[in-house]
Amino acid sequence: MSLHFVQQGQGPLVVLSHALGCDLQMWDGVAAALQDRYTVLRYDHRGHGQSPATAGAFGMNDLADDAAALIQQQAQGPVHFVGLSMGGMTAQALAVRHPALVRSITIANSASRYDEAARAGWQTRIDTVRAQGLEPIADGAMQRWFTPEFRADLAHGGAARVAALRAVLVATAPAPYAASCEAVARIDFDESNRRIACPTLVIGGTRDEATPPALSEAIANQIPGAQLRSLDAAHLSAVEQPAAFAQRLGDFLAGL
Numbered sequence: 001m002s003l004h005f006v007q008q009g010q011g012p013l014v015v016l017s018h019a020l021g022c023d024l025q026m027w028d029g030v031a032a033a034l035q036d037r038y039t040v041l042r043y044d045h046r047g048h049g050q051s052p053a054t055a056g057a058f059g060m061n062d063l064a065d066d067a068a069a070l071i072q073q074q075a076q077g078p079v080h081f082v083g084l085s086m087g088g089m090t091a092q093a094l095a096v097r098h099p100a101l102v103r104s105i106t107i108a109n110s111a112s113r114y115d116e117a118a119r120a121g122w123q124t125r126i127d128t129v130r131a132q133g134l135e136p137i138a139d140g141a142m143q144r145w146f147t148p149e150f151r152a153d154l155a156h157g158g159a160a161r162v163a164a165l166r167a168v169l170v171a172t173a174p175a176p177y178a179a180s181c182e183a184v185a186r187i188d189f190d191e192s193n194r195r196i197a198c199p200t201l202v203i204g205g206t207r208d209e210a211t212p213p214a215l216s217e218a219i220a221n222q223i224p225g226a227q228l229r230s231l232d233a234a235h236l237s238a239v240e241q242p243a244a245f246a247q248r249l250g251d252f253l254a255g256l
Contacts (some may be wrong), residue, residue: 004050005043007037017087023049025216029242047176064093112189185228193222200226
């Protein structure tokens with residue numbers, strides 16, 4: 001599969017993997033903060049943004065293999081892989097399936113597994129999207145993705161960022177979005193995370209209701225030597241707090 005990507009900057013290669021229902025522009029602020037020190041590669045997951053969709057079901061291992069193929073295509077050696085939400089799940093799978101391709105991983109606002117109640121919630125969302133498209137779930141997604149003050153911020157561009165990412169969400173085709181939801185709902189990395197050997201940073205949002213801080217704490221406890229940091233943000237912490245996100249990431253990478 002040929003994924004759409006944008007690459008900018010110079011220095012060690014950092015790959016940024018976005019959340020479900022977003023595209024690579026989710027990383028605009030973080031990329032701008034990093035590109036003077038790093039080569040930043042952002043890409044669109046299959047069925048998102050400008051990347052092609054595939055027919056039928058797929059799993060998180062397939063998304064990890066997509067990322068691996070892109071890394072092998074664009075990199076001369078292992079990369080620093082940074083994923084948020086679904087991208088963070090991709091990171092967890094990638095580090096186990098393709099350990100030679102990652103120098104480090106960063107897992108932000110993510111989960112390692114969902115319980116049955118959460119999986120039932122995912123199924124409700126899947127059924128809604130397949131029947132009615134993305135519009136009926138968009139406002140609820142914005143409430144999970146961003147804090148109320150960021151959604152209302154006209155002076156500093158928060159409301160504009162929210163509107164732009166809402167437009168990306170509703171423009172996503174229902175079938176690949178639903179298939180991505182199924183892949184997310186089925187994750188179970190509790191055991192495989194214990195085999196991750198590369199340096200790992202876990203970032204949680206203190207106001208994240210989609211993947212609450214306890215889920216980030218669980219991931220950090222599973223991965224040997226993982227560092228845990230937090231941001232005062234909701235689910236899309238890299239959008240709401242790009243400078244702070246880039247600072248946490250930069251400090252981690254500088255210490256390797």
